[in-house]
Amino acid sequence: MSATVYTIRDSIKNLPKNIRSSVVRPVEGTPEQARAAAVFGNVFLHIHPARVHENSLRFGYTLGLGLISFYLFLILAISGTLLMFYYTPSTQLAYHNMKDLEYVVSFGVILRNIHRWSAHAMVAAVFLHMCRVFYTGSYKAPREFNWVVGVSLLLMTLFLSFTGYLLPWDQLAFWAITVGSNIAAYAPWIGEKIRFVMLGGNEVGQMALIRFYVLHVALLPVVALVLMGVHFWRIRKDGGLSRPADR
């Protein structure tokens, strides 16, 4: 800043510069400090440490599977939100909404395809991420609890995928959920009750559709987001990505 000027004319003249410097936090110091500030001075990046171990950058070590899972979740959240504009959780309308996406909505087919294929890919990516963590021994102390959070996230991914499976309300969806909920009913004594709570009745119908819809678009995504927050935070607290002991 030059000499302090409070005239309106100078304020307007310096408007772009002042707005920019108010948004981007000022960075001063050596290039090294500036690089560190680029990460810890940015709310979206500050989950990263200022410096990372080289092992964390080896693609052959992590295969990027955890990040891929998270990115697929983001793609699913965005495409899913867009799909919500065209979807009604009603047995009368749901299937017609699918047909409208296919034939009426601009790029509706692409939108639905992105959501469907990302969902399948996410189930696979999360499972493969779990395999990577197992085979590299990354669940061992001090990372035991983060493995538990990760297993919970795998279950959330499966529930999200399963609840979304019913929403198109076609034969594939209807009978897959019928089979899936019947498996839950095999549990001794409470099995039938579990299925009744799941479906809001004894068979798949309007009550099941609205339950699955609310779980799919509201409850499970929020739980998954909270668990992801804990999962990522624990990575930092447990000392970054696992790596061989320093010799």
Added chain:
Amino acid sequence: MHLVKKEEIFPRDPNKTYSLMAIVDGDSLQVDKDPGDTVSSWPHLVLRELLLFLVVGIAVVGVSLLFNAPLEEPANALHSTNPAKAPWYFVGIQELVSYSAFLGGIVAPAAIVLSLLFLPYLDRNPAGVGVWFAKERRVATTIFTVFVVSMGILIVIGQFLRGPNWTLNLPWK
């Protein structure tokens, strides 16, 4: 850490207020911890993350342009599909259910989930962190591989080899 055999390397100088007290044999906390082992997150890590996002995005959009998501006839509660199949990730469980509903549908999934949840508290061996397929963990690696491969085989059987009434239906016949 132990003290090295005492010997006078620098004899005490009565004119000085300081002297060498001892030489300790052992690593200090900073040995092998030089900045050479780490790199700054920006740009090295963040750019790689952005690149991976591009790759994932392009892959998803590419697949979505080439293949359409399945959509069958409208749901009909009176006319079941034959076979009625669960989503592919549950088809392995469904295959087990076809042998025994209770063992395959309840006991096996519960056993899998509980074993996964308790794994870090059951395997307390600290060896083999940070290395793929560490030699010290051959038993653990083998058990887990058997689990993954058998789940894979069950899913393939259920998804591709099961026809109407859940009979074995070889696609090449």
